[in-house]
Amino acid sequence: MTEYSSHILIIDDEENLRHMLSAMLSRQGYRVDTAENGAEGLRLLREKVYDFILCDIRMPEMDGKKFLARALEEQVPSAVIMMSAYGSIDTAIECMKLGAYDFISKPFKKDEIVMVLKKAEERERLKSENNRLRGVISGSExxxxxxxxxxxxxxxxxxxxxxxxxxxxxxxxxxxxxxxxxxxxxxxxxxxxxxxxxxxxxxxxxxxxxxxxxxxxxxxxxxxxxxxxxxxxxxxxxxxxxxxxxxxxxxxxxxxxxxxxxxxxxxxxxxxxxxxxxxxxxxxxxxxxxxxxxxxxxxxxxxxxxxxxxxxxxxPLRDRVEDIPQLFGHFAARYAAGSACAPVRCAPDAMRLLLGYDWPGNIRELENAVERGMILCEGSLITAGCLPPSLHTADCVSLVAAPDENLSIKKAEDAMERDLIRKALVKTGGNRTQAAKILEISHRSLLYKLKEFGIDQ
Ligand SMILES: Nc1ncnc2c1ncn2[C@@H]1O[C@H](COP(=O)(O)OP(=O)(O)OP(=O)(O)O)[C@@H](O)[C@H]1O
Ligand SMILES: [Mg+2]
Missing domain, CATH: 3.40.50.300 (P-loop containing nucleotide triphosphate hydrolases)
Incomplete structure (x- = not known):
């Protein structure tokens, strides 16, 4: 693997300084581009993604502060380091308040700029390491x-x-x-x-x-x-x-x-x-x-x-049903937090349905079922009645096998259609166009049925 080297954009109106910085940073292994004013810098930013931008403050046309404001407005992901000459320290501080990453005073020694960059790289790395560890460690999530x-x-x-x-x-x-x-x-x-x-x-x-x-x-x-x-x-x-x-x-x-x-x-x-x-x-x-x-x-x-x-x-989710209760809790908590409503629990009859269903749309289908349940439920309990019809028709598959107990042709037909559609989708790896062909129905009516049966995403 080739080691990643940061991309740096240097914006300065002084040609000598651009050359000096560019040569020095390239020698350090950085990939460097230069621009002679803010406007040219912005143009380059639309073409390339930079990790760091070294930007002079006093420049004709668009100065450093204006450039920074525009870059922040366009949500450029690079860290911007301002270079301030004598007399522009106040502006540098204003830039920091605006959202610049750091600033360095001119004239600076060669090592100084490399050190600032290395520190910035290290800080970025630590920040992401921190996020990563937080994500990995938090077991409950x-x-x-x-x-x-x-x-x-x-x-x-x-x-x-x-x-x-x-x-x-x-x-x-x-x-x-x-x-x-x-x-x-x-x-x-x-x-x-x-x-x-x-x-x-x-x-x-x-x-x-x-x-x-x-x-x-x-x-x-x-x-x-x-x-x-x-x-x-x-x-x-x-x-x-x-x-x-x-x-x-x-x-x-x-x-x-x-x-x-x-x-x-x-x-x-x-x-x-x-x-x-x-x-x-x-x-x-x-x-x-x-x-x-x-x-x-x-x-x-x-x-x-x-x-x-x-x-x-x-x-697929049907092969890891043991995850269903925890996933239910996770989605319910997330939905409650997002819509500022009270947390809910799952009634035993509803949980039975959730565990017995085979989830052709997998976790996304469960997520949708929980959200729907939370909208429909009254109080803080999701009951079987709040769950999508597809979970109930799953019961009908067994009714087809035991027709004595339920003689509804409509229900038996629905259950069979649902079953065939599910099998066709599994067979085609979820490709609806192909599934419709196998089922010998139009693509449109397949989409309609998916929606009707709640298999729709
Ligand atoms: N194990 C899990 N824990 C929590 N949430 C999950 C889990 N798996 C999937 N999800 C959620 O389920 C939804 C579907 O997941 P995702 O989009 O990653 O599936 P996918 O396999 O890419 O689906 P598709 O093939 O349809 O693109 C997302 O909202 C995702 O956050
Ligand atoms: Mg996907």
């Missing part, structure tokens, strides 16, 4: 917010700890709603990259023709709408983690390019002649059966192996 006592999940937490600090690509598999994104965030948050960006992209949600420039960026004029240079998600995630969600939806043409990026560790913006080095950890996820996509020629085998260096397979 689970491992980075993932709640589970289940043995398979505990093993998964141990696996996450093992890979978290490495650059290994991780592939997360699991049915819809099993917590794939949560695990991706945990891999990022529990490791040394925690203080760098976590960037998530849903490969299925972006039109094919836009996805490439979204991932890799483009240069001005690369295509008709490309009026300005644009930084891609890979560059945004530099030093951190890029989460490629629904990787199975990535078009074949782009799969080749992604493979190359992972191998070369460099990207080329669309329309650009040069490549840029990147240091990004890639985590991907899918609810599809990628291996069968590989066999069917829908997914490249070489990319599959490259992504699948380390695989985490999340069990």
């Amino acid at each position: 689970g491992f980075c917010g993932i709640i589970s006592r289940n043995a398979v999940m505990q093993e998964i937490f141990a696996q996450i700890r093992k890979v978290t600090d490495l650059k290994t690509t991780v592939l997360i598999l699991g049915e819809s709603g099993t917590g794939k994104e949560l695990v991706a965030r945990a891999i990022h948050m529990s490791g040394i990259r925690a203080h760098k960006p976590f960037v998530a992209v849903n490969c299925g949600a972006i039109p094919e023709n836009l996805l490439e420039s979204e991932l890799f960026g483009h240069v001005r004029g690369a295509f008709t709408d490309a009026a300005v240079d644009k930084i891609g998600l890979f560059e945004q995630a530099d030093g951190g983690t890029l989460f490629l969600d629904e990787i199975g939806e990535m078009p074949l043409a782009l799969q080749v390019k992604l493979l190359r990026v992972l191998q070369e560790e460099e990207i080329r913006r669309v329309g650009a002649a040069v490549t840029r080095k990147i240091n990004v950890r890639v985590v991907s996820a899918t609810s599809r059966n990628l291996e069968s996509d590989v066999k069917a020629g829908r997914f490249r085998e070489d990319l599959f192996f490259r992504l699948n260096v380390f695989c985490i397979h999340l069990p």
Whole structure:
């Protein structure tokens, strides 16, 4: 793994100082860009993400304070260190109040600036380490917010700890709603990259023709709408983690390019002649059966192996029912806190339903059921009546087997439809278009039925 080196932007109107600083910091291993005034600095910030900005205070056109205000307004994630010459200390202090990270007085010795940067880096690292430990240790909130006592999940937490600090690509598999994104965030948050960006992209949600420039960026004029240079998600995630969600939806043409990026560790913006080095950890996820996509020629085998260096397979909720009571408590408490209502308990008949149901939509479906229950319940007890109809129709499956006790054709039909839909979704790895085909109904009516049966997300 190539060591991550911080990106630094130097903004100063004095050419000599820019050259001196730039040469010195590059020698220290930093990656450095320079700008001669605030306006040029802002332009660079739209193209690249910097860890630190060293900004002079007195400059013609846009001065340091104005630049800082604009950068903060645009929520630039970099730490800004002001450089103040004699007579501008007051402004430097004002800048600190505004939100500058630190300031250093000119003239400064060479070592001094390196020390300030090292201290800032160390402070950032400690801050993220602190957050990380807080998240990992707080047992009641689970491992980075993932709640589970289940043995398979505990093993998964141990696996996450093992890979978290490495650059290994991780592939997360699991049915819809099993917590794939949560695990991706945990891999990022529990490791040394925690203080760098976590960037998530849903490969299925972006039109094919836009996805490439979204991932890799483009240069001005690369295509008709490309009026300005644009930084891609890979560059945004530099030093951190890029989460490629629904990787199975990535078009074949782009799969080749992604493979190359992972191998070369460099990207080329669309329309650009040069490549840029990147240091990004890639985590991907899918609810599809990628291996069968590989066999069917829908997914490249070489990319599959490259992504699948380390695989985490999340069990569905029906295989870890022991987590249901704690998850219920977690979601109920969260909803109560968010909507300022009183905490609730779960009545025994409702808990029986929750435990007996097979949760095709997994934890997300449980989360929705709890929220719905809290809206419908009166007082502080969630009873069976407050739970979604799908949990009750689950009982009807057994009624189909014992028709003597309930002769409702409607209920039996509903239960059967629900069952078939669930099986089709499991079989297709949650792909609704394919499920509709197998069920021989239209995509629209499948969506309608999912909603009706409460399987809708
Ligand atoms: N073990 C868990 N503890 C607490 N909350 C969880 C857990 N697993 C999942 N959740 C919550 O359930 C919801 C769904 O999780 P997430 O979005 O990570 O699932 P997913 O597998 O990515 O789903 P999809 O395949 O539909 O994208 C989220 O709100 C998440 O916070
Ligand atoms: Mg997801």
